[in-house]
Each structure stands twice: as C-alpha cells, then as structure tokens.
Amino acid sequence: MENLKNKKVAILVTDGFEQSEFTEPKKAIENAGATVHVVSLISGKIKSWNDGNWGNEYDVDKTVDEVSVSDYDSLILPGGVINPDLLRNNKKAVEFVRSFAENKKPISAICHGPWLLAEAGILEGRKITSYSSIKTDMINAGANWVDEEVVVDSGLTTSRNPDDLPAFCKKIVEEIAEGKHEEMSESV
Amino acid sequence: MENLKNKKVAILVTDGFEQSEFTEPKKAIENAGATVHVVSLISGKIKSWNDGNWGNEYDVDKTVDEVSVSDYDSLILPGGVINPDLLRNNKKAVEFVRSFAENKKPISAICHGPWLLAEAGILEGRKITSYSSIKTDMINAGANWVDEEVVVDSGLTTSRNPDDLPAFCKKIVEEIAEGKHEEMSESV
Numbered sequence: 001m002e003n004l005k006n007k008k009v010a011i012l013v014t015d016g017f018e019q020s021e022f023t024e025p026k027k028a029i030e031n032a033g034a035t036v037h038v039v040s041l042i043s044g045k046i047k048s049w050n051d052g053n054w055g056n057e058y059d060v061d062k063t064v065d066e067v068s069v070s071d072y073d074s075l076i077l078p079g080g081v082i083n084p085d086l087l088r089n090n091k092k093a094v095e096f097v098r099s100f101a102e103n104k105k106p107i108s109a110i111c112h113g114p115w116l117l118a119e120a121g122i123l124e125g126r127k128i129t130s131y132s133s134i135k136t137d138m139i140n141a142g143a144n145w146v147d148e149e150v151v152v153d154s155g156l157t158t159s160r161n162p163d164d165l166p167a168f169c170k171k172i173v174e175e176i177a178e179g180k181h182e183e184m185s186e187s188v
Numbered sequence: 189m190e191n192l193k194n195k196k197v198a199i200l201v202t203d204g205f206e207q208s209e210f211t212e213p214k215k216a217i218e219n220a221g222a223t224v225h226v227v228s229l230i231s232g233k234i235k236s237w238n239d240g241n242w243g244n245e246y247d248v249d250k251t252v253d254e255v256s257v258s259d260y261d262s263l264i265l266p267g268g269v270i271n272p273d274l275l276r277n278n279k280k281a282v283e284f285v286r287s288f289a290e291n292k293k294p295i296s297a298i299c300h301g302p303w304l305l306a307e308a309g310i311l312e313g314r315k316i317t318s319y320s321s322i323k324t325d326m327i328n329a330g331a332n333w334v335d336e337e338v339v340v341d342s343g344l345t346t347s348r349n350p351d352d353l354p355a356f357c358k359k360i361v362e363e364i365a366e367g368k369h370e371e372m373s374e375s376v
Contacts (some may be wrong), residue, residue, distance in 0.1 A: 136276070
C-alpha cells in the first residue's frame with residue numbers, strides 16, 4: 001500500500017454524483033493515509049445518485065469559495081450525470097479544476113466527471129477515457145479518447161464507469177503518491 | 189395560428205426528459221393541427237423529470253427501430269440532463285436525428301437537447317443556443333453559440349431552458365409550417 005500520510009486531496013462534487021464513484025475512491029485514499037476534503041458549491045449536505053434515483057447524503061467540508069489549489073496535493077472528480085452538469089456551470093468550480101492542471105498536480109476523473117476537464121479547457125492532446133455517452137464531447141475538446149478501464153497520462157487518471165472502480169482506485173493512489181507531474185500541460 | 193394539419197412530427201425522448209419541455213411543444217403543435225408521435229428507445233412508458241425529481245409517465249408511440257425520417261416532417265428534442273445523455277448513447281437515435289438534417293427537415297432542440305445535435309455531428313457553423321452548462325460542448329462541436337431565448341438558423345430552432353418555452357413553441361410552429369429548409373447543411 002502506498003503511503004499518502006502527508007497528502008491532502010479534494011473531491012469536488014455536488015448533488016447527483018454517482019455514489020460509488022465518491023465513496024470508493026475516498027475510502028481507497030483514506031486507507032492509504034490521505035486527508036480528504038469534500039468540496040462543493042455550498043456548505044451543508046450533498047445528495048448522491050444511486051441505482052437510478054437520489055441516494056445518500058454526505059457532509060461538505062469546504063465550499064469552492066473557501067479552497068485554493070495550494071491547499072491540496074490532488075483532485076478527484078466523480079461522475080453521475082447531474083453532478084458535473086451543475087459543477088461546470090460554476091466559474092469557481094471550473095477554475096479550481098483548471099488550477100490543478102496549471103500546477104501539475106494529479107487529477108482523477110471517472111464516468112461523466114471528465115466533462116469538467118472539457119469545461120476547464122485542459123484536454124487538448126491528452127489521452128483519456130470517460131463514460132461512453134460523452135466520448136464525442138471529449139474528442140471535440142481535443143482529447144485522444146480510448147476505451148480502456150483506466151488511462152493514465154502524466155498525472156491525469158480517467159476511467160469509464162463504476163465497474164472500473166477497482167482499477168481506478170489503485171491508479172489514483174499511485175498517482176497521488178508520485179506527486180507533481182512535470183509533464184502536465186503548461187499551456188492551459 | 190399556423191395550420192399544421194398535414195404535418196407529422198416526432199418528439200424523441202427517453203427517461204429523464206424535462207416534463208414541460210415535452211408537454212408544451214407537444215400541445216402547441218397539436219393545437220396547430222399536427223400529428224405527434226412520441227419516439228423512444230423502447231416501447232411502453234417513459235418517465236419525465238420535473239422539479240428536481242422523477243415526474244409523470246407518458247406513452248411511447250414508436251421506438252427508434254420502427255421509424256424513419258420519411259415518416260415525419262419535423263423533429264423535436266426536449267432537454268433534461270439524463271434524457272439526451274441516454275439517447276446519444278444509442279446509434280439508431282443519433283442516426284434518426286442526423287437524418288432530419290440530411291433531409292433538410294426542421295429540427296428543434298431546447299435546454300440539454302442540443303447535446304444530440306453535437307452527437308449527430310450537425311452543428312458545424314450553425315448558430316444556436318442551449319442550456320448554459322453545455323455551451324462549451326456546443327462550441328467545441330463547431331456551433332456559433334449565442335445567449336438568446338430562441339435562435340432560428342435555417343430550420344434549426346434552439347432555446348435555453350423552460351423559461352424560453354413560449355418563444356420556442358411559437359417559433360417551432362412557424363418553422364414546421366414552412367417545411368423543408370434548403371439552406372440546411374448537406375454535408376453532415
């Protein structure tokens with residue numbers, strides 16, 4: 001098991017995130033010793049999406065107004081259809097995502113989470129995967145889209161859907177342990 | 189009131205369509221005399237989205253396997269976040285959308301409905317609007333995106349959200365009455 005004892009990781013989510021795509025990566029990196037903050041648009045509680053309906057509620061630790069990339073070593077973006085659609089409409093949330101790429105800190109996104117990478121304009125020339133329905137949006141945003149359970153491109157880790165979670169969780173622990181990735185695009 | 193008495197119109201929807209974006213255009217064109225078919229991925233009933241939760245159920249008239257562009261004079265694409273995300277993952281649904289552009293028949297899309305236009309690859313150089321969250325996907329698909337309540341570009345009518353429904357419904361009745369639009373792109 002990698003040691004993430006001194007790592008702080010932000011999970012950016014709002015209502016409608018796919019429950020397992022939040023709980024499983026969170027558990028994996030907490031088990032490896034990382035401190036995790038749930039970052040959202042407003043304080044209070046956020047509601048997951050699970051099995052085709054609203055799921056459990058979870059506490060928000062910080063709002064996007066209260067955080068900076070300098071507070072964290074890495075960012076995780078769960079999917080769910082509704083969640084990234086709400087987040088990408090918020091300028092501070094999108095800037096928070098972009099700032100991780102600008103600072104070469106590892107970003108991990110699964111399912112519909114990569115919509116936020118398109119919104120942040122950080123996909124040009126990057127090799128990624130995503131949920132199949134948004135493949136066209138990813139290609140139109142400049143990504144080299146492939147159909148694999150997990151794709152790592154210099155600090156950017158992506159997966160397709162909840163079935164890929166074991167591979168996704170394993171890789172994000174490795175990538176966070178490695179730290180900054182100097183190969184991450186500077187011109188974002 | 190325009191006379192749509194001899195017009196047949198398909199509304200393409202599946203679970204998660206925004207209820208008012210289905211019922212109001214349907215009522216407007218039926219009041220003008222058109223015959224409307226609810227086309228979906230499978231037969232039976234489909235469930236709307238309303239006020240942040242699952243809404244009413246509606247009957248499907250035809251599945252995408254049973255229809256052809258030659259059966260209809262026009263196509264309407266309601267929004268809702270979940271609905272177009274499911275439809276764009278279905279090859280027959282996407283080909284059905286594309287075939288209306290290829291045959292220069294009016295297409296109307298509101299809110300998240302334009303995601304299907306991006307999926308069908310028919311947005312290059314077209315002036316459109318959409319729900320604000322998908323603006324980036326529309327621009328990346330080649331569209332000239334503007335923030336107006338309703339945009340008509342040679343047979344392609346688009347609006348932003350349910351508040352725009354009065355303007356949207358008025359325009360789609362006019363566009364369907366006009367019939368084929370020879371200016372619609374041939375190279376799709």
